[in-house]
């Protein structure tokens with residue numbers, strides 16, 4: 001359980017014996033083969049018994065993050081916020097919300113993370129601020145330069161009735177415009193009403209956001225994940241967006257419009273480039289500051305504008321438990337082939353996040369390990385959502401229990417289609433009160449009732465567990481065969497996908513059975529791998545024992561199982 005590496009002094013070796021310390025990756029290329037662990041602070045660990053996760057809680061569990069082999073943790077927003085949208089409505093970009101602690105707690109977290117060899121990445125929410133932000137209050141009063149920090153437009157008067165300036169819809173449903181009586185104008189909110197869109201056509205606002213990035217970089221953070229950057233700019237003509245022919249959605253649903261004037265405008269790339277420059281300014285002599293971006297199109301442009309990780313959401317958005325082996329192969333090949341030819345650009349694979357159902361829900365319990373295997377065996381950056389390393393499940397919510405504003409707004413008949421609460425329940429550390437998440441038995445979201453048997457403590461002492469599979473995968477990821485090896489994707493049979501990495505004489509072969517029943521095939525021939533390989537890791541329900549030898553000319557993979565085979569040098 002201890003991962004001991006390069007320690008120079010006897011003292012640090014002693015500390016390492018009792019602590020899980022990652023091999024610290026340093027230099028310009030540190031991120032290229034990294035494992036990024038996404039922490040949802042509200043649900044990770046509560047240190048003060050108020051039922052809400054906090055920074056000191058995260059600090060107390062950093063060893064777990066180092067233990068599973070992560071290189072970096074990315075924190076969902078911790079900034080001051082009325083928590084209408086749980087931190088995605090920022091009221092002060094340079095302070096920590098009282099729910100989560102203080103700036104001093106943050107500094108302690110960073111110091112401890114650095115000690116453990118972990119990098120710290122913050123969420124940056126540039127698309128909008130809370131309407132409780134000082135800037136918004138000053139903007140309402142037309143105080144310069146704040147008057148231009150948000151998108152304000154006059155009403156359109158139709159037959160004497162005040163109407164929003166155009167037909168734009170909010171992502172959560174309904175008009176994207178909200179009337180402000182004090183300023184006598186509408187302001188734009190592409191998300192919820194309390195989340196006012198910032199105006200990036202204001203130079204003063206752009207400088208303000210740079211100050212925010214500098215503030216955190218000066219506190220030693222290693223980079224940012226930039227939230228829904230595709231919504232940063234709107235077309236200045238403010239024309240109506242065309243309707244799409246969608247019959248089964250309410251007419252004020254976001255999906256009913258074609259968002260040609262509000263999404264993915266080219267100006268985004270200039271802002272991103274300016275943030276890249278700023279970040280590079282802080283890493284002239286240090287490790288690269290990483291920028292991860294959430295965007296839905298044209299990821300080549302994001303690479304070229306300075307994003308190290310334009311999130312690849314294929315496992316979440318494009319593939320599901322009905323997808324075939326061929327679907328996976330096609331999409332993996334497409335992504336790899338579309339990365340612009342530049343050694344600075346590496347692939348990335350997102351297994352899950354706080355906005356989507358968990359991997360174990362999307363693909364089913366038996367296939368929960370499969371995505372972690374793909375994300376770690378494929379080249380590049382793996383992005384894991386907290387809890388996926390132990391195969392946590394979604395929790396089923398009633399409408400009355402629902403907290404996520406998107407779920408609440410959708411109403412009792414549709415909340416289950418929109419709410420993100422199911423994947424945000426507290427982390428299941430052990431079988432004590434509230435799964436060890438909190439000393440209180442009243443937590444901000446209920447703990448999943450399966451925590452007595454599904455928790456980290458039990459998986460640490462069980463011979464075969466998601467935790468152990470995950471840990472062995474992250475160990476493998478650090479080997480040259482994953483870091484530098486070649487990649488080949490093969491359809492072994494209609495239902496069997498093979499991913500092969502080779503480096504010198506080392507071979508890693510991930511074999512996935514997409515059928516519900518077992519499949520036997522000649523993997524040796526189709527994948528061109530050695531006749532004898534060793535089971536390095538296998539999905540929890542597969543019954544293929546790690547360490548056993550496999551004859552690849554007649555390999556049998558149980559239904560829905562996946563297995564990582566390697567040459568003996570890698571075991």
Ligand SMILES: *[C@@H]1O[C@H](CO)[C@@H](O)[C@H](O)[C@H]1NC(C)=O
Pocket residue numbers: 091092093094095134135
């Ligand atoms: C944000 O919080 C910091 C630290 O508490 C404070 O100094 C600053 O004035 C606040 N900024 C705004 C815009 O409210």
Ligand SMILES: *[C@@H]1O[C@H](CO)[C@@H](O)[C@H](O)[C@H]1NC(C)=O
Pocket residue numbers: 243244245
């Ligand atoms: C929407 O449907 C109408 C009538 O069925 C059709 O004329 C129009 O071309 C369709 N628009 C799109 C964008 O498909």
Ligand SMILES: *[C@@H]1O[C@H](CO)[C@@H](O)[C@H](O)[C@H]1NC(C)=O
Pocket residue numbers: 277278281
């Ligand atoms: C980079 O740093 C220098 C000196 O610290 C500063 O003058 C310059 O404005 C910075 N550039 C950016 C893009 O932040």
Ligand SMILES: *[C@@H]1O[C@H](CO)[C@@H](O)[C@H](O)[C@H]1NC(C)=O
Pocket residue numbers: 320321322361362363364365
């Ligand atoms: C497939 O996923 C859906 C949800 O996306 C789920 O309802 C269904 O149970 C899953 N099927 C299996 C076999 O896991």
Ligand SMILES: *[C@@H]1O[C@H](CO)[C@@H](O)[C@H](O)[C@H]1NC(C)=O
Pocket residue numbers: 396397398
């Ligand atoms: C989840 O809850 C809803 C509403 O209470 C119920 O209709 C549904 O059957 C439940 N699903 C599962 C998998 O328990």
Ligand SMILES: *[C@@H]1O[C@H](CO)[C@@H](O)[C@H](O)[C@H]1NC(C)=O
Pocket residue numbers: 430431432452457458
């Ligand atoms: C709780 O977990 C501990 C080990 O972490 C185990 O010894 C104990 O039996 C478990 N209790 C129950 C009720 O499952």
Ligand SMILES: *[C@@H]1O[C@H](CO)[C@@H](O)[C@H](O)[C@H]1NC(C)=O
Pocket residue numbers: 441
């Ligand atoms: C929660 O804790 C309180 C106080 O310790 C206790 O009285 C109560 O029975 C507990 N409730 C549950 C559901 O465990």
Ligand SMILES: CC(=O)N[C@H]1CO[C@H](CO)[C@@H](O)[C@@H]1O
Pocket residue numbers: 085088125127128190191195227228
């Ligand atoms: C709109 C927004 O808030 N962008 C991020 C930007 O805001 C939404 C709200 O979640 C967040 O969910 C997004 O993640």
